[in-house]
Amino acid sequence: MNAQPIIWVNGRRQADLPVTDRGLQYGDGFFTTALIVCGRLLNWQAHWRRLQNSAVRLKMPELCQASLLAEIKNALAELTSIETHADNAWILKILITRGSGGRGYQPPREAEITRILQFSHTTDAFSCGASAIELPIQAAMSIPVCITLSGMQPQLAGIKHLNRLENVLARAELEESPEGLMLNGAGEVIGGTQSNLFVVKDGRLLTPILDLSGVEGTCRYQLLRLAEEQMQGAQEVRLKLLDLQGADSVFLANAVRGIMPVRELKTGMGTWHFANREVAEWQRLWQKFQRENGLDLHVD
Numbered sequence: 011m012n013a014q015p016i017i018w019v020n021g022r023r024q025a026d027l028p029v030t031d032r033g034l035q036y037g038d039g040f041f042t043t044a045l046i047v048c049g050r051l052l053n054w055q056a057h058w059r060r061l062q063n064s065a066v067r068l069k070m071p072e073l074c075q076a077s078l079l080a081e082i083k084n085a086l087a088e089l090t091s092i093e094t095h096a097d098n099a100w101i102l103k104i105l106i107t108r109g110s111g112g113r114g115y116q117p118p119r120e121a122e123i124t125r126i127l128q129f130s131h132t133t134d135a136f137s138c139g140a141s142a143i144e145l146p147i148q149a150a151m152s153i154p155v156c157i158t159l160s161g162m163q164p165q166l167a168g169i170k171h172l173n174r175l176e177n178v179l180a181r182a183e184l185e186e187s188p189e190g191l192m193l194n195g196a197g198e199v200i201g202g203t204q205s206n207l208f209v210v211k212d213g214r215l216l217t218p219i220l221d222l223s224g225v226e227g228t229c230r231y232q233l234l235r236l237a238e239e240q241m242q243g244a245q246e247v248r249l250k251l252l253d254l255q256g257a258d259s260v261f262l263a264n265a266v267r268g269i270m271p272v273r274e275l276k277t278g279m280g281t282w283h284f285a286n287r288e289v290a291e292w293q294r295l296w297q298k299f300q301r302e303n304g305l306d307l308h309v310d
């Protein structure tokens with residue numbers, strides 16, 4: 011098995027990038043991380059929406075969905091032919107930068123964006139049944155509250171841009187824990203180091219509003235849509251840490267691992283436990299959505 015990611019830059023199988031690329035120089039770009047299982051790109055609609063929105067908010071040239079999908083399909087076809095094992099799941103990271111050029115921070119007038127496709131093997135167990143994709147169910151976690159704060163910047167809030175040092179520092183705090191909870195400077199709970207937060211309390215499904223800090227995840231986007239379909243809806247609210255005390259369910263969610271229940275939260279005010287009785291239903295809805303909505307990547 012190839013443990014190294016396999017990379018395409020601007021449609022060519024290569025891993026070289028000029029050191030003048032603004033993604034490296036200034037973090038001038040954005041990304042999304044998606045799952046490909048059994049030849050299907052999961053939750054593509056949400057990933058594409060996020061890529062498009064990021065380009066608009068960062069004033070980058072418009073992206074072309076058809077060309078990007080063609081590049082992904084060609085890369086996957088080549089990958090499947092060179093990989094000898096019967097692998098069925100890849101983590102695909104799509105990175106877009108403003109390319110090279112400009113003067114210092116000043117962006118070039120006509121940017122030529124850089125497109126990077128990075129395929130990595132996942133260690134999680136996925137299976138392709140006769141009629142359905144099976145996604146792994148994540149074990150309930152015990153997690154701490156991180157010391158590193160999430161920055162407050164309304165112009166960048168929600169965007170999965172390439173400046174992710176807060177997440178890097180927060181992740182480095184975690185030793186054994188698979189995740190940690192991040193707050194911002196106003197004491198609002200924002201999410202995990204690489205995931206979004208959901209809380210069930212008093213029969214309501216709540217998630218932090220991300221207008222000041224944090225990243226709007228694709229799994230979060232889709233769970234909000236599923237909650238609307240379930241008629242109960244979810245509310246985007248400002249949550250303080252104390253609001254989590256006494257919650258019925260707490261879970262984190264991201265595109266790669268899906269829904270991750272938190273059984274125990276270690277805070278400076280003690281360790282809080284959550285029964286998580288509602289989580290199985292959200293896991294079931296998420297699995298069903300993923301099975302039924304994957305974009306077929308097989309080349310015609």
Ligand SMILES: C=C(O[C@@H]1C=C(C(=O)O)C=C[C@H]1N)C(=O)O
Nearest residue numbers: 042043103204205264265266267
């Ligand atoms: C940090 C990356 O992406 C995040 C990581 C995961 C994961 O490993 O569970 C999932 C989604 C992303 N927000 C990355 O380098 O791709």
